[in-house]
Amino acid sequence: MNAATTNHIERLGHPDIEARHQAVEALAKMGKSAVPSLLDALGSPNRFARRSAIKALVKIGADSAKYSVIQALTQECEGAYSVVANTWNADFSSPEKILAHASLSTGVKYALLQGLPDGYRRRWLGVVSVEKYCEELSKKSGVPEAVREGARQVWEEGGTLLRGSRAPENANELLRPAYNIPIDEPQTLLRATVQGEPLTDGNRAAQPAPSRATAETAAPSSTGKYLCYIPGGLYKLGKAGESDNPPHYVALFGFHISKNLVMVGQYERYCMAEGKRMPDAPDFNRDWSKKDHPIARVTWAEARAYAKWAGGDLPSESEWEVASRGGLERKQYPWGDQWSVNMCANSVRKFSVRRLRSGTASAGSYPANGYGLYDMAGNAWEWCLDAYDPNYWQETQDMEPANLSANNSLERVLRGGCWDNIDPDIFRCAYRLRYNPDGRDLNNGFRVVFRGL
Secondary structure, X not given: OOHHHHHHHHHOOOOOHHHHHHHXXXXXXXXXXXXXXXXXXXXXXXXXXXXHHHHXXXXXXXXXXXXXXXXXXXXXXXXXXXXXXXXXXXXXXXXHHHHXXXXXXXXXXXXXXXOOOHHHHHHHHXXXXXXXXXXXXXXXXXXXXXXXXXXXXXXXXXXXXXXXXXXXXXXXXXXXXXXXXXXXXXXHHHHHOOOOOOOOHHHXXXXXXXXXXXXXXXXXXXXXXXXXXXXXXXXXXXOOOOOOOOOEEEEEOOEEEEOOOOEHHHXXXXXXXXXXXXXXOOHHHHHHOOOOOEOOOOOHXXXXXXXXXXXXXXXXXXXXXXXXXXXXXOOOEOOEOOOOOOOOOOOOOOOOOOOOOOOXXXXXXXXXXXXXXOOOOOOOEEEEEEEOOOOHHHOOOOOOOOOOOOOOOOOEEEEOOOOOOOOHHHHOOOOOEEEOOOOOOOOEEXXXXXXXX
């Protein structure tokens, strides 16, 4: 790698977006000669570097292949080896050839091994994990040294690329790549689970929040109840005719998101732990007595502070919209194209028949979407991470997943609608609402996302 290429590769992870953009353009102009370096950059611990490398690779690839390249590199690694091989004529036809490839980082090797098609998976990896296969291969005699060394690195280091972008096999595996925290820290793990779960019908009566000591000793084995995994991939979002959210593509890495909006009981535990004051309770939840209802009257900054404390963040608009659709492509609502007053907490009929709701609903009161998420439409508006820009999604080619302005005073985005809305249009997956980040509306809540990057 010459000095110019090295410089451009280093700038892929620059904190300034313009510097990253310039590096992407320069590497794209270099063409196929930059591909080995860009593939290696996909294993970088810097998320900006990884995403910028994908952009450069897309620009280098043929137009007909660019979306499939992104799809392969982000969606659970399935088919990654064949897309890379077909696009750049690389020879990754077997695990041994992948492991012996000198220009690939450990993370990329792991990703390609994970993405081998079924025939190779059964023949070479059998039912054992990639790590187990590499561990055994690194110890076998008669294996070429390059293959043994590649296997040893994959075995010892694991994959830095997309470890959090494949569905977990169990609760422990879910936690380790998703939050990058040791499995033997129950207090940290508990925070990562967002501190609670909905009450069932049998115990829905108001219950006091457990003490911090009780919470910290809770077994982490049940953490899978709190979160849903959303696979990475290339997604088409927005809606034709939507002025501030026209059809556009985004490339997302896999992430986990809380099944429910953050509830009153969860937020109370956070306030007790951090010595913070609860917001004033609305009339429909006096004294915050309904613990399994979504917390409301929190500002954007307060919502994000809780999310950070829990080990995650607020979802970007792209993450929220992908999650809200529940795996349904280009549908109006989380359940399909037809509005239904019975699918979410709303007040659409409140003037024509009666007021259906006089406030928020308990978590899990309405059907979950295809990902197992509740209240992606209705109940409470949900804060997103993005700053509001009516023109942000007009440029579809860069596929930036979020408008992450450092200026926290800018208007932010709310999604999903709430119990008090009467227009079905508001509950659509593509609908965006701009709002003052310091606002304390009694209908504004949030949920937490955890990124395995």
